Amino acid sequence: MVEFSKITITNRILRYAPILLLFISVLNEFDFNYLELKYFSFNFPFVLIFYWSLKKAESLGYGLIFIAGIINDVVVGLPMGISSLAYLLICGFAAYFRNITLNPSLVKDWFFFLTTILVVNSMVYSLLVLFFSYNMNYNDLIVNFIFTFLLYIICANIFEVYQKLVFGNQNV
Amino acid sequence: MDAGSRDDFIIAIRSAFLKKGNKQRFSLIFLIIFSLIFLALGRINFKPIDNVKIAIREIVYRSSFVVSIPENYLKKTYQIIQSHFIIYNDYFEIKSEIKELKAQKTVDKFIVEENKRLKKIIDDYVAESNEIVAKIIIDKNSPFLRSLIVNKGSKNNIKLGMAVLDGNYLVGKVVEVNYLTSRALLLSDLNSKIPVIIEPGNFQSILSGTGKSDGIIQYLKENYLIEENSTIYTSGAGGLFKAGIPIGKIEIKESNKEKKVDFFSDFSQLRFVKIMSFEKDMD
Numbered sequence: 001m002v003e004f005s006k007i008t009i010t011n012r013i014l015r016y017a018p019i020l021l022l023f024i025s026v027l028n029e030f031d032f033n034y035l036e037l038k039y040f041s042f043n044f045p046f047v048l049i050f051y052w053s054l055k056k057a058e059s060l061g062y063g064l065i066f067i068a069g070i071i072n073d074v075v076v077g078l079p080m081g082i083s084s085l086a087y088l089l090i091c092g093f094a095a096y097f098r099n100i101t102l103n104p105s106l107v108k109d110w111f112f113f114l115t116t117i118l119v120v121n122s123m124v125y126s127l128l129v130l131f132f133s134y135n136m137n138y139n140d141l142i143v144n145f146i147f148t149f150l151l152y153i154i155c156a157n158i159f160e161v162y163q164k165l166v167f168g169n170q171n172v
Numbered sequence: 173m174d175a176g177s178r179d180d181f182i183i184a185i186r187s188a189f190l191k192k193g194n195k196q197r198f199s200l201i202f203l204i205i206f207s208l209i210f211l212a213l214g215r216i217n218f219k220p221i222d223n224v225k226i227a228i229r230e231i232v233y234r235s236s237f238v239v240s241i242p243e244n245y246l247k248k249t250y251q252i253i254q255s256h257f258i259i260y261n262d263y264f265e266i267k268s269e270i271k272e273l274k275a276q277k278t279v280d281k282f283i284v285e286e287n288k289r290l291k292k293i294i295d296d297y298v299a300e301s302n303e304i305v306a307k308i309i310i311d312k313n314s315p316f317l318r319s320l321i322v323n324k325g326s327k328n329n330i331k332l333g334m335a336v337l338d339g340n341y342l343v344g345k346v347v348e349v350n351y352l353t354s355r356a357l358l359l360s361d362l363n364s365k366i367p368v369i370i371e372p373g374n375f376q377s378i379l380s381g382t383g384k385s386d387g388i389i390q391y392l393k394e395n396y397l398i399e400e401n402s403t404i405y406t407s408g409a410g411g412l413f414k415a416g417i418p419i420g421k422i423e424i425k426e427s428n429k430e431k432k433v434d435f436f437s438d439f440s441q442l443r444f445v446k447i448m449s450f451e452k453d454m455d
């Protein structure tokens with residue numbers, strides 16, 4: 001009986017791992033900034049949300065994504081609601097792509113992710129500059145955008161292995 | 173686009189944004205609209221939203237501090253290892269610097285006293301309010317914002333605009349005050365603008381952050397001859413900070429004659445800071 005409940009708890013944690021990882025990443029902002037690499041930054045939540053919304057939408061609740069966005073805004077110091085908007089738009093793009101795709105492939109996903117972050121980042125930065133009078137360093141934004149794009153393919157492969165191990169081959 | 177594919181597009185969009193997904197409690201469009209309303213009300217400083225924001229900040233800052241413990245441990249270890257590599261070279265440099273500083277200190281004592289007397293005559297800011305020592309609980313710098321969260325807030329008499337110092341060096345100012353926590357915008361942030369004075373030469377200018385670990389001197393005519401390693405102090409213009417708080421040294425880039433500021437304080441190494449405001453001495 002004890003053994004059975006242990007398995008259930010572990011199984012539950014593994015199933016909720018994507019959302020846990022999202023919360024840890026927004027609370028912790030792990031971005032290796034302390035290495036002080038001049039041209040290196042990425043947006044891990046974008047990758048995580050896009051992949052799991054596309055492949056297994058029920059593993060990330062929209063309400064929880066909204067809260068994760070609010071937390072990210074508080075930690076980073078952006079106007080509250082802007083990251084939630086970005087994250088939810090990514091969910092929307094992923095859901096749209098899932099609806100129109102008949103033969104999923106990682107490369108197609110990757111390039112749609114490129115389009116998604118281009119549109120979402122442009123909208124977010126426009127809002128920040130036009131309505132909140134933020135100064136932006138556009139070189140940094142481009143670096144962040146490129147590394148986020150490159151990171152997707154690496155993370156997607158890792159997530160795919162994880163998904164097969166935890167959820168099996170269902171619903172991919 | 174023919175009618176069929178347009179219908180498919182509309183159906184796909186409607187299904188993605190309007191329909192509640194499997195095991196989802198809210199539809200996407202509802203939450204997107206909610207985010208926009210939240211943003212708009214925050215922009216116009218709607219009081220209830222401000223209160224909600226303060227409550228959320230208090231909770232998130234504390235949670236973030238706990239969640240960041242493993243990463244902070246890694247960060248600390250990395251910095252310790254890095255400092256071990258440069259310790260030998262530093263030793264000789266520091267030794268000669270101490271010798272020079274000891275000699276300078278005796279001269280400085282006299283100058284400081286004389287300066288205090290002179291400032292009283294010209295009615296400048298000489299008195300400091302009680303300094304509040306605060307611990308940094310979060311120093312996550314995003315690529316776009318350079319700020320830190322400290323564990324003192326309005327409960328400890330922290331007010332907007334107070335100066336944040338690392339020892340005697342200015343590192344930023346308070347831009348957000350909650351009940352138990354506050355956010356300080358670092359001088360290196362792109363949105364930070366501080367009136368400064370460059371010595372020698374007594375040149376007035378504005379120090380702006382670059383979004384990296386340094387700053388840049390702005391609004392200064394090209395024909396002013398500014399020497400490499402000139403020191404930057406606060407000018408006291410605007411009345412927020414007192415004049416003469418040391419900030420950093422000028423580094424002139426040969427390639428484009430850009431005047432970079434190398435801060436005296438290393439913002440990535442801050443653990444505790446002093447927060448203070450400055451008042452006129454009425455005596």
